[in-house]
Amino acid sequence: MLKSNNKQIRNIGGEVVNHLATSKEDILAASRELIKENGWAAVSIRAVASRCSVSAGTIYNYYESKAVLLSDTIESIWHEIFFHSQDEQVFDDVTTCILWIYERLQYGNKQFPGFFSLHSFGFMREERTEGKKRMMQTWGHILNGLCDVLKNDSKIRPNVFDQQFTEKQFADILFSLMLVSMIRQDYDPSQIVMLINKTLY
Numbered sequence: 001m002l003k004s005n006n007k008q009i010r011n012i013g014g015e016v017v018n019h020l021a022t023s024k025e026d027i028l029a030a031s032r033e034l035i036k037e038n039g040w041a042a043v044s045i046r047a048v049a050s051r052c053s054v055s056a057g058t059i060y061n062y063y064e065s066k067a068v069l070l071s072d073t074i075e076s077i078w079h080e081i082f083f084h085s086q087d088e089q090v091f092d093d094v095t096t097c098i099l100w101i102y103e104r105l106q107y108g109n110k111q112f113p114g115f116f117s118l119h120s121f122g123f124m125r126e127e128r129t130e131g132k133k134r135m136m137q138t139w140g141h142i143l144n145g146l147c148d149v150l151k152n153d154s155k156i157r158p159n160v161f162d163q164q165f166t167e168k169q170f171a172d173i174l175f176s177l178m179l180v181s182m183i184r185q186d187y188d189p190s191q192i193v194m195l196i197n198k199t200l201y
Contacts, residue, residue, distance in 0.1 A: 024062050024072070026052055027048060027052060027059060027062055027063070027069070028072055028073055028076045030048045030051035030052050031043050031048055031069065031070075031073040031076075032073065032076060032077060032080070032112070033051060034047055034048065034051060035073070035077070035112050035113075035115070036111055036112060036113075039113050039114050040114055040115075043066070043069070043070065043073065044066060045059050045060065045063070045066055045069065048069065071133075071134055072134075074134045074135060075134040075137075075138070077108070077112055077115060078134070078135070078138040080108075080111075081104050081105075081107060081108040081111075081112075082104055082138070082141075082142065091149050092152075092153070092154075093149070093153045093155050094146075094149055094150055094153050094156070094196055094200060095193055095196055095197070097145075097146065097149045098174065098189055098192055098193060098196065099189055099193070101142070101146075101178060102178075102181070102187050102188075102189040102192075105178065105181065105182060105187050106187040109182075109185055109187065116182035116183070116185070117182070117183060117185075139175070142175070143171055143172070143175050146171040146174060146175065147167050147168050147171045150167040150170060150171055151167050153200070155200075155201055156200045156201065157200065157201060160199070160200055170199070170200075174192065174196075177192050177195075178192075
């Protein structure tokens with residue numbers, strides 16, 4: 001259970017709760033733990049409050065609704081999957097980059113069951129536009145990074161890319177294949193690596 005250094009009080013039922021959660025980070029960590037253990041359905045204001053040993057009212061001091069909490073949780077999960085490492089990832093070639101991305105996707109699917117499928121469908125709904133925005137920001141970051149690797153990979157054959165077939169267009173193709181992998185929960189990168197090798201090298 002997450003720790004908090006704040007004062008404790010007793011509610012009407014005599015249960016000991018903390019007056020304030022330590023931080024938003026504690027709340028998001030609790031949300032991630034609940035998802036890891038029981039999936040997205042387990043996340044609620046009351047469940048997160050219980051995990052943090054605070055009252056539900058305390059969570060509302062930080063998040064006005066479950067939807068806002070979920071939006072921040074989405075962002076924090078993407079960060080854990082792709083950006084948690086202290087060292088920035090630098091790739092010399094496209095194949096190494098793709099293998100790393102698929103490894104992280106497999107990690108994300110294992111740690112957060114249903115996360116990617118919910119992103120593909122549930123978080124595209126209108127009432128979750130903020131969650132969709134956070135998702136698209138992360139996807140854009142990954143796509144831009146992939147474009148950079150394509151531009152800097154010295155192993156790529158000369159004249160592969162031109163005005164009719166750009167690095168960005170190929171990155172879009174690769175990223176679309178990654179999204180299909182997320183939906184199918186198939187994290188074997190061998191076919192996409194074969195495509196890269198036959199197309200670029």
